[in-house]
Amino acid sequence: MTSGGEDQMLAFVALSVETLAARLGALDALRERIGQDPGKWTVAEVGDGNLNLVFIVKGDIGSVIVKQALPYVRLVGESWPLPLKRSFFEYHALMRQGARDPGMTPEIFHFDQAQAIIVMEFLTPHVILRRALIDGRELPRVGRDLGLFVARTLFRGSDLSMVTREKKADLALFSDNVALCDITEALVFSDPYFEAPLNRHTSPQLDDLVAELRRDRDLKVEAQRLKHLFSANAETLCHGDLHTGSVMVTDAETKVIDPEFAFYGPIAFDVGMLIANFWMSYFSQSGHEERGERHSMRAYLLHTATEIWDVFATEFGHLWRTERKGILYQASLFEAQGDALGAEQALDRILDDIWNDMLGFAGVEIHRRILGLAHNADFETIADHDMRACCEAKALKFGRHLAVNRSRIRSMAEISALAERLEKEQVK
Amino acid sequence: MTSGGEDQMLAFVALSVETLAARLGALDALRERIGQDPGKWTVAEVGDGNLNLVFIVKGDIGSVIVKQALPYVRLVGESWPLPLKRSFFEYHALMRQGARDPGMTPEIFHFDQAQAIIVMEFLTPHVILRRALIDGRELPRVGRDLGLFVARTLFRGSDLSMVTREKKADLALFSDNVALCDITEALVFSDPYFEAPLNRHTSPQLDDLVAELRRDRDLKVEAQRLKHLFSANAETLCHGDLHTGSVMVTDAETKVIDPEFAFYGPIAFDVGMLIANFWMSYFSQSGHEERGERHSMRAYLLHTATEIWDVFATEFGHLWRTERKGILYQASLFEAQGDALGAEQALDRILDDIWNDMLGFAGVEIHRRILGLAHNADFETIADHDMRACCEAKALKFGRHLAVNRSRIRSMAEISALAERLEKEQVK
Structure with a gap:
């Protein structure tokens, strides 16, 4: 499951509790919200329903949600493929909804189209x-x-x-x-x-x-x-x-x-x-x-x-x-x-x-x-x-x-x- | 009015009665239908209504219609710009209609997107x-x-x-x-x-x-x-x-x-x-x-x-x-x-x-x-x-x-x- 193209996008790789901090630890959008040292981040996976991977990432100053699409339906497995591009549509819909009814959608901190990752506000105690x-x-x-x-x-x-x-x-x-x-x-x-x-x-x-x-x-x-x-x-x-x-x-x-x-x-x-x-x-x-x-x-x-x-x-x-x-x-x-x-x-x-x-x-x-x-x-x-x-x-x-x-x-x-x-x- | 891009498309130039045979004379799609020698072609401009250039091109063995969009409304002039791409939509619509109700649209012989030219059947005595x-x-x-x-x-x-x-x-x-x-x-x-x-x-x-x-x-x-x-x-x-x-x-x-x-x-x-x-x-x-x-x-x-x-x-x-x-x-x-x-x-x-x-x-x-x-x-x-x-x-x-x-x-x-x-x- 690779995504080629002019932007030299990297092949899609699913995140895991073990790899998340290493893979996203360089992102300022995360570091400034949850803490500068990814080594101190804790990562927990939570189901979001049927389709995707969702992680709560906590650091010493805050928390974020990391949501990643998979190239298949999470609940069913690889036998039911589903395009990663749904993450792109979700991101764009969130941006439009956020502009049309401010405050009613989670704040978005980062989007990576190739890896189908959206980093957003951790809603708590919701x-x-x-x-x-x-x-x-x-x-x-x-x-x-x-x-x-x-x-x-x-x-x-x-x-x-x-x-x-x-x-x-x-x-x-x-x-x-x-x-x-x-x-x-x-x-x-x-x-x-x-x-x-x-x-x-x-x-x-x-x-x-x-x-x-x-x-x-x-x-x-x-x-x-x-x-x-x-x-x-x-x-x-x-x-x-x-x-x-x-x-x-x-x-x-x-x-x-x-x-x-x-x-x-x-x-x-x-x-x-x-x-x-x-x-x-x-x-x-x-x-x-x-x-x-x-x-x-x-x-x-x-x-x-x-x-x-x-x-x-x-x-x-x-x-x-x-x-x-x-x-x-x-x-x-x-x-x-x-x-x-x-x-x-x-x-x-x-x-x-x-x-x-x-x-x-x-x-x-x-x-x-x-x-x-x-x-x-x-x-x-x-x-x-x-x-x-x-x-x-x-x-x-x-x-x-x-x-x-x-x-x-x-x-x-x-x-x-x-x-x-x-x-x-x-x-x- | 130029169209750049990977295909090295040439800048758009409107056809005229004088230039048409020279510009399209190399196209087999025309030569085999109206005659191999463009020097013998006759070209007449006919209005098609309000928007475009239309020519009837005749040779010793047949005739075709050459339709070209202009970057403006022909009837009004350059003060009313209109995209050349309408030619692209016309071409694609003609292809789909021809497949969906065969025989009810003119036959298409050639399409040049950059020059917004469609060469098609001359309908006569219609x-x-x-x-x-x-x-x-x-x-x-x-x-x-x-x-x-x-x-x-x-x-x-x-x-x-x-x-x-x-x-x-x-x-x-x-x-x-x-x-x-x-x-x-x-x-x-x-x-x-x-x-x-x-x-x-x-x-x-x-x-x-x-x-x-x-x-x-x-x-x-x-x-x-x-x-x-x-x-x-x-x-x-x-x-x-x-x-x-x-x-x-x-x-x-x-x-x-x-x-x-x-x-x-x-x-x-x-x-x-x-x-x-x-x-x-x-x-x-x-x-x-x-x-x-x-x-x-x-x-x-x-x-x-x-x-x-x-x-x-x-x-x-x-x-x-x-x-x-x-x-x-x-x-x-x-x-x-x-x-x-x-x-x-x-x-x-x-x-x-x-x-x-x-x-x-x-x-x-x-x-x-x-x-x-x-x-x-x-x-x-x-x-x-x-x-x-x-x-x-x-x-x-x-x-x-x-x-x-x-x-x-x-x-x-x-x-x-x-x-x-x-x-x-x-x-x-």
Whole structure:
């Protein structure tokens, strides 16, 4: 696995706990943050999920995270190759997101494209949001912070805001992130809806429901229409994998990490994926009640899903009125003609479309986390399989309702009421 | 204006009638088609419209067309620069269209990127379709040929058919055609709807109607929503400028030329632009009746607009059933599950969306040809300005109806009836 080229890039070599200090010890970007003597650094490897190597490097004055892509999926091994270039896309997405919503992404100290290494801020005492939600923590800021994050990054990355020449060049840059889009295209939109080899589900408890969903024509057509949007509608730079496992939190701070799936796609995609994960947490809560009842937590989760949408829509409208400087819906056609209401009418249409598509993306995200390859800890950590299946069944029905009825659903209040009805339902 | 680089490309120099044979005389691709002795070639310059140099080169055994881009808009001069690279996009679009609907584009004999020269088949005795329609010629093949052309090129250039990695790489390639997309973005979707400097219209006859359209909130919002689709929905490789001036015909043959505006955009864009030009021809016919009545010609034009849509939809459905081998709406989810009707349901949804958007693109195309910079000969060749304005006014109202009511219009029969009602109307 070598990378040649004019820059005399060195062959890719995976870092290890033993070699890291020697290999990176000359970098000023690290030395000035963690300590001048690499001999005193301590290095610990932590999993970051499924794909990459992640190390915490500590010295006498500070700590950093060193993240390195591998030429394959870490969790599966060399039999599933995956391009190192995902590190390049992650780096560039982090830089853009950091500029579009300052303070919401980790600070980046160093990037080495050939070695697929990003050195960044060690977030402490942050924890992964998904883990906090499983633990029943009601984090006060995440709804507002994440609503603002999606509004700002998605508005400012689109032709509503950017110079179109720069947007088209950036689209060309990110269009090479084929391998990671391919994962989403297959694992999110298609595999869950037929007997694909990588699928798994809680069996035999869910077998009948899974078979029913895989026979569900309206659902499958909607999933494919959403895939069509995903693959064709290059509206803005999306995070691409914006779930509660890509968010780190304290009570006072929210940070969004891991945008290696970044691609130009629909505004609604990030919003729907994100909110879906709060709804999944909602349906998983009864599986975690042995550690205390979760009535308040459930209310918090529905409230937070609603808050993300409301803050998103409000901030999107604010940016529409104050930063709409791209080639679309120009002020010269509306405000400059004394017709500000024309711009408001257009905004309403756009938010209506995003709402509709967002619900669809949320629906399929819920399905793929229960029927596909990449399950999430909300359900997976429920040890009792009957209980887990009961939680998952409610979420599956909820997701189906969203995906198929999305154009006829009017409000978050309606969706919260649906969730509450399903939660009370006795599953056979 | 030089192009450097590893290939030692020579500086760009515009061809002339005097220099062409000397500069291209060594090319086997020309010599074997028109004659081995360039001294015997005759060279004539013909305008191709607004942008480029076009020469007919004849020798003792044949003729070819030599088309060369200039670093500016030919019609305007050096004050309006335009990248030579449009020749590169035209060449690549011609190659793809030729593969996707063989025989419908001119044969290409030679391409020189640095000199922005394409040498291609001299189409004779073909004439420009727009000219033939002005002359009242009822060409028997164009409806079917063009319906098939749009279905085949647009289906086969999308993720319905292509290997997605190849589609994404091609999207990156064409995303650099910024300057020509910029022309469409401004001249088609925005300029007609406010007092932009390059606009003109038949004045004073149309002044009131033009002012009314520029105050029309619903129309302006729709035009911008269509621009949003144009700029974001990278669904397939579009021709980008598919009007009746980009089609050459005989009674027996139809050829599509000049795809230098090629870009990844909505399937509906090419379809709507194309059909709009038949509708404009319809409304222009009464301006040409001094050379004979045009009842039959008007019926022919409405019939042909309908035929293009019907053939497009039928062929698109045929390709859907026989060539749907891309990542979208995979057979593994439908036919392979014994659910061919699921795939039909998805097809109906897609065609419904294309229909809806196609009508919108047609509406704004009609407007920009009457209100914007680039008028067309259908109306421009009507010498009597009162008569011209009368024709244009009907077309403007028709376009407004399509653009604003597109989601509620059901059939071509309804649209033909609308056109006939407007045609009979007395314009004040």
